[in-house]
Amino acid sequence: MKAQRVSLWLVAAMVFLWSVRARGLRRCLISMDIHPVEETFQEIKKTIQAKDTFQNVTILSTSETLHSIKPSDVCCMTKNLLAFYVDRVFKDHQELNPQILRKISSIANSFLYMHKALQRCQAQRQCHCREAATNATRIIHDNYDQLEVRSAAIKSLGELDVLLAWIDKNHQGTLAA
Numbered sequence: 001m002k003a004q005r006v007s008l009w010l011v012a013a014m015v016f017l018w019s020v021r022a023r024g025l026r027r028c029l030i031s032m033d034i035h036p037v038e039e040t041f042q043e044i045k046k047t048i049q050a051k052d053t054f055q056n057v058t059i060l061s062t063s064e065t066l067h068s069i070k071p072s073d074v075c076c077m078t079k080n081l082l083a084f085y086v087d088r089v090f091k092d093h094q095e096l097n098p099q100i101l102r103k104i105s106s107i108a109n110s111f112l113y114m115h116k117a118l119q120r121c122q123a124q125r126q127c128h129c130r131e132a133a134t135n136a137t138r139i140i141h142d143n144y145d146q147l148e149v150r151s152a153a154i155k156s157l158g159e160l161d162v163l164l165a166w167i168d169k170n171h172q173g174t175l176a177a
Contacts, residue, residue, distance in 0.1 A: 030078070030114050030171045034164060037110045041160045044103045049158040054151060059143040060159045065136035066166045073136075074170045076129035079118035080137040081163060082111045085156065088144065092153035107160070 060066060069077045090108040095101040121127040144152045 030117065030167065032110070032114060034168050034171070037107055038161070038164050038168070040103050040106055041164060044100050045158070045161065047097070047100055048154060051154045052151075052158050054147060054155060057143075057147065057155065058159065059140060059147075059152065059156050060162045065139050066162070068132075069136060069170070070132065071170075072128070073130055073133040075118060075121060075127035076133040077136060078167060078170070079115060079122060079127060080129070080133060081140070082115035082118065084137070084140060084144075085111050085160075085163070086115055089153050089156040092149045093157055094150065094153075104157070 066077075086108060090104065090111070093104065095104060118127055122129075144156060146152075147155060
């Protein structure tokens with residue numbers, strides 16, 4: 001009888017710890033509506049992609065790095081990708097068209113907001129970066145570095161739909177409606 005109580009208590013403790021961990025991970029997910037960002041990108045997508053002179057090269061699309069990310073690495077990978085776009089892509093891109101520049105700035109501001117939210121989670125030790133996320137981020141940076149800076153920035157901007165779809169998929173139910 002005592003053994004059954006101990007077993008039941010251990011199972012209950014394990015379920016409790018698992019639920020606390022799951023709630024901790026949910027707190028680090030993005031709490032904003034990504035759809036306006038997607039709509040803004042769709043308005044400039046053709047213009048950006050028309051400037052891409054390396055049609056047979058990808059930075060995000062074929063790397064399979066995004067598709068192989070496990071749920072436990074989503075927070076870290078999202079934070080790393082947002083940082084990559086904020087710190088490199090948006091800064092490296094030089095846009096002359098003021099309408100396109102405004103839309104890119106709007107997307108950059110949204111990315112910065114999401115990145116800061118995930119940085120707070122990481123500071124609270126709720127967004128762990130494991131080796132798989134670090135390696136996937138390195139592959140994306142390596143792909144970017146293989147191109148000349150301006151070409152890499154245009155290529156990355158043209159692939160924003162890949163990133164936005166990945167964020168939307170991996171943060172379903174946590175994005176504001």
